[in-house]
Amino acid sequence: MRAFLFPGQGSQAVGMGAALSDASRAARDVFETVDEALGQNLSRLMRDGPEDELKLTENAQPAIMANAIAVFETLVRDGKLNFTNIAHMAAGHSLGEYSALCAAGSLDLSTCTKLLRTRGTAMQQAVPVGIGAMAALLGADLDTARRIAAAAAEGEVCEIANDNDPSQVVISGHLGAITRAIAIAKEMGAKRAIQLPVSAPFHCSLMKPAAEAMAEALARTVIVRPALPIYANVTAAPDSDPDVIRAQLVEQVTGMVRWRETIANMAAAGVEEFVELGGKVLGPMVKRIAPDARVTSIVTIDEIEALAKEIA
Structure with a gap:
């Protein structure tokens, strides 16, 4: 069995997505949709910086998601693959949970982008810098x-x-x-x-104002059942009910990311291969949790094409 993983904050870097965008129409479509949803040329910021602006939480969160989904779309569209045929379950670390839900069809890309902009802004504003x-x-x-x-x-x-x-x-x-x-x-x-x-103390009770902002935003959001099981950060278990997913995304803002348990539970459920899309951060963690598992991290077009050939 194979699980797809989506990285969280800290995996952003100037230049992210640029080479992939040049190589793949599917990736360019993702970046164009994200730019349109935000009314901002985020893809140019991702490509050219400045770094200080990219790492602002309100920009980093949608940027990391956009990069991961660009990798995902390049894999499935250019490789002519179906997500549910090549993966049995998925998870994302912190904001990566939104990426996983987007890949699984629970959130459309524009909605996911706007939610992460709201999330990033709310999390930054919840606690003054320096507190x-x-x-x-x-x-x-x-x-x-x-x-x-x-x-x-x-x-x-x-x-x-x-x-x-x-x-x-x-x-x-x-x-x-x-x-x-x-x-x-x-x-x-x-x-x-x-x-x-x-720039802020994420995933603790000081984030309560941000959780309230996300509760309001998610109450207006259409969420559909994911195409495959998505493991939630706050439970380390999957749930396909849209109302439960909505509540878990709110709880996630102040709650602990149970990543160790998530990977252990996936391995216990039979996952033997983990694929990280759009980053190289989660792979080493997975190896320390499930040392016998195979771990692949794909970012570049060559890595994507090699995986597509292998799993087609």
Whole structure:
């Protein structure tokens, strides 16, 4: 069995999608649709930068999705493949869940683009710059990370944001609490703690205003049943009911990304091959969770064409 995976924030880079757009009409169609939906030449920003503007959350989120869907559409359209014939299930990390739902037909591309612009803007506005922070705890499992977060909180928010793999957990919350967590992490069992270069504390209770904004936006959104099982971040399990998906996307804004459990559950369900579309970030995590699985990451036209020939 094969699962498709879609990356989240942090996989953006100036130049993303440019070579693929030059090589594939399917990719160009994706970027043109995204630009039209936003009323902005996002594809030019992705191609040429500046980097500081691209990494703004309101731009990075739709850009990462656009790049992943451009890879996906190039694979299925140019390869003349059907998604449900080449994949048995899918998942996305954080905003990548929207990409997975788009690929599976639950959200059309224009709607997905607008939702991610709303999501990115709302998440940035939820907490003033300098108030919150995030840190990666390396060499720490979930239990260790929870102990570190609890010890560092001291009345402030310090919560688990991403349970990425058995050796990497990300915490999120007030800057003071995250700073304390970094200071005590090693003595409490982590190998290393690194503050992340992010502009807001994602996936923690400080994001409640953003969750409220997404609840309002998603209430107006048409969501249809996905063509194949999509594993949700907040449950690490699939659900095809549109109302449940809608609620999970709202909960995801403040909730923990249960990525380690998601991959483990997919492997337990019989997945032997994982394909990451549009990034090279998730593959190493997957190998640490399911070391016996085959992992492929496709970004370039050559990588896409090689996979298409293999799985056709």
